[in-house]
Amino acid sequence: MGKPETGWRQRWYTIIFEADTREGRQFDVALLLAIVASVMVVMLDSVPAIHARFGIAFTVLEWMFTLLFTAEYVMRILVVRRRLRYVFSFFGIIDFVSIMPTWLAFFMPELAFLIDVRLLRLLRVFRILKLTVYFEEAQILYRALANSRRKIAVFLGTVFIITVILGTVMYVVEGPENGFVSIPRSMYWAVVTLTTTGYGDMVPKTAVGQFITSLTILLGYGIIAFPTGIVGAELAASIIRRPLTTRTCVHCLTEGHDPDASYCKHCGKKLPPYQVEVGDQT
Amino acid sequence: MGKPETGWRQRWYTIIFEADTREGRQFDVALLLAIVASVMVVMLDSVPAIHARFGIAFTVLEWMFTLLFTAEYVMRILVVRRRLRYVFSFFGIIDFVSIMPTWLAFFMPELAFLIDVRLLRLLRVFRILKLTVYFEEAQILYRALANSRRKIAVFLGTVFIITVILGTVMYVVEGPENGFVSIPRSMYWAVVTLTTTGYGDMVPKTAVGQFITSLTILLGYGIIAFPTGIVGAELAASIIRRPLTTRTCVHCLTEGHDPDASYCKHCGKKLPPYQVEVGDQT
Amino acid sequence: MGKPETGWRQRWYTIIFEADTREGRQFDVALLLAIVASVMVVMLDSVPAIHARFGIAFTVLEWMFTLLFTAEYVMRILVVRRRLRYVFSFFGIIDFVSIMPTWLAFFMPELAFLIDVRLLRLLRVFRILKLTVYFEEAQILYRALANSRRKIAVFLGTVFIITVILGTVMYVVEGPENGFVSIPRSMYWAVVTLTTTGYGDMVPKTAVGQFITSLTILLGYGIIAFPTGIVGAELAASIIRRPLTTRTCVHCLTEGHDPDASYCKHCGKKLPPYQVEVGDQT
């Protein structure tokens, strides 16, 4: 298993796992279309009117997709060099989880909807389109989130404590006769209210309850500012810090020197004088 | 057609297409008023009580406006030098689309409401008022959006996948008996909830559903932070990077001196007096 | 009228218009309490249960407050030196408008609620507490708003056009049978939806309508980012640009020189070397 594959396995490996040849790209595009079609079938099948008319056709289609994806999964295991590594890789697990539900639905029909997990296979689209630049953007967003993780933990902890206290207070003030039948349900109301969602399925009826609600929503107003502010601030910082210049050291070719730099920060050689380029703005 | 027009066509071209002469401006203002009046008629005509009383008058007015705009459109084609270029220009298409609905409504009355497309003709107002500065502002907003397009694509993709998964989960958990009659309808609920709109036409009834909903809304809270943060960060970056001035010391060529500075902060020599440039402020 | 007043008018002017003496402050505090009490009376009188029990007492109180404020207004005119200037000043107009409704309510009782205009008199509180610093903060907010006025105009224009188009589309798609009885009412729904308020009094019932609504709300999500981003960016810019240092020129005592400055930007003299102060952060 440790040496390079030859013959049909090498050939199919290139088609199935890579997207650089014409056949490889065609395979990936066909796969994506099948995934989308498969998810669409599950969605449409849940609409009663459509199910009544096309139910049997959908079941047949669903089994065809499952057989197709199962064959693909077996093929992947056959042609790959390091089998266990693929099976327990991110895409390997998704591929497996995507074909399980239909088989399991034999025994437990309510699992049928797990088929939508297949949607995660769409992440392959990034590999096909070679849109690595999108990965970079996603990473900027992810890093902004990661940098803020402790602030967000403090924020969520605060929200949780407020939710419990508010839920308890409103349960006492409004009581079951106004729909606040228990503390957990009042906490549900508190979340719906603090986030300014406001379904309206539970609303305060008493004057005291409405007064507390008014104060609470204004509080929620202040609270909503925090995640926005935190994430926005991290993003702004990363954008503003993004190197302004494309100054390049003529000796070691390092890029992105500060506008006020006189010497290369990498090799210490003198930099050419800085000339502002027109349209350098982001 | 390639040579400069003379006579009545030149004269009417100046009136219809330009806004620099007194007659040209008067024509444009009259046109704008007609457009607004025409849209108002369509709006008011849709109110049953008003339609009952003024329905016939409105139909007459509507035809008058359509004849007027058709005459204007024909006139524009007659006097313009490069006819095809106008017909397929942004405003040329809007002008055409604005007069079609009434004519088409002969055959398909339900198209009558396309008349509101005329509203887009109001964009001409920018040309009349010469508010090019507004175009600049719009361009700043547009550029902030353009700079963030990949981040927004990643964001929308994430929202879409969350919507599908959440819609499927709630369809399984709540089921048709609580209003979640199909996955597409559950996805509609997911969008209404994640964005904290919360109509309340579909609400979770089961304890599990309410728990999932609470978590979901808090998730939506975190998600709402992203577009705000992205756009805000881009705007902030463009505002903060905007140099306060481009004042340059004539002795040591240091840039970016404060508007109130009299001497170079770098070499201490006298700065030339600062002259505010018009439109320098946002 | 142009010369300094003496005698009782000078004495009362100090009491009524100024807040530096003990009596002046006492007068202003008493006035504020009367204003708050007067607004509370109007509010409570609107609650049917309270009106039934205390209605007559409230009417008497209301007249007492009106007589009191009328006497105060007459007194202000008597003791002030430049009468017209006071009458047409900001506070002069508010003072007048605050006493009018009760008198006018003789003839038009529905005007009684204009009495709440008195609330604006509470702005006097700033003068008493000498909280000029709050004025500064208000001015920062106001300037952020003013700097963004053109961006906000472009934003509101965009929102208006979207509202009209969306209202028209939903009127055609959903129709009067689903509550979208006219285009203006559909526009009301569009505003309620785009801003993620979502009352739920009007909701899409058809599948097409719900699909359009889902797209619309996600659009509204992106749109809500703009005012937040605009105002936030202006505020961030003003905070970040706020001078970091308290470096003071020893020659001309100008403050707030940049950290990298070597010479005073005001007088051109050499600045003392910059030493970072601990806890300089905002």
Place this chain on the structure above:
Amino acid sequence: MGKPETGWRQRWYTIIFEADTREGRQFDVALLLAIVASVMVVMLDSVPAIHARFGIAFTVLEWMFTLLFTAEYVMRILVVRRRLRYVFSFFGIIDFVSIMPTWLAFFMPELAFLIDVRLLRLLRVFRILKLTVYFEEAQILYRALANSRRKIAVFLGTVFIITVILGTVMYVVEGPENGFVSIPRSMYWAVVTLTTTGYGDMVPKTAVGQFITSLTILLGYGIIAFPTGIVGAELAASIIRRPLTTRTCVHCLTEGHDPDASYCKHCGKKLPPYQVEVGDQT
């Protein structure tokens, strides 16, 4: 009382008040679990279905927790050196308030739900986990809030005045027949609307009311931008101002070199190697 304790009091003091020994940590973890369990009991007991089945068991559990916490409270007073200082400290008051409700519920059963105050005892978790870094994050958020306190006061004042005026206007326009039964209740509606919560329990029915509501929500849209913008701007400022490093060139004393710099960008001399400080990242 002023001298160090010895014997059993010293031993128990270490266990109860400190978390550095193994026994001390075990005590704290057990305490936290008891607090969480106690709050869970109160929550679950409020659900009718669960109360019907486990009501008596919950009452017994509740009394056990109360006796346990009372014993712990007495013990804390016994072993602590400065009794009054503990009793009136932040945690001392919370500890006391946490055991009172069950005792008071003998006489006033409706106080039973105050037991949830015990949740505040969970703040002890920070001491156990030594998550001082979270305190720092909380402090950054707190400082952002503190820096903005005057802006927020101006903002809340503005919101309050708008609420009163809007509530009065809608009370006059819509009137009791459409649910706006009093000015305070209309103010409740105004808060629910301005914050884009939109329960839908009170909605405008008249055309004028819907028009005013549309304008109001757009206003609320602009207003929501302020707290977000204020807090976000303060956070962004604190993040952006944070120097990337405090690396200083030992030759020319220029500060703030990039983490990857090897040579001073100002004088070109070699920089000392960069050592990352622990906890330097947010």
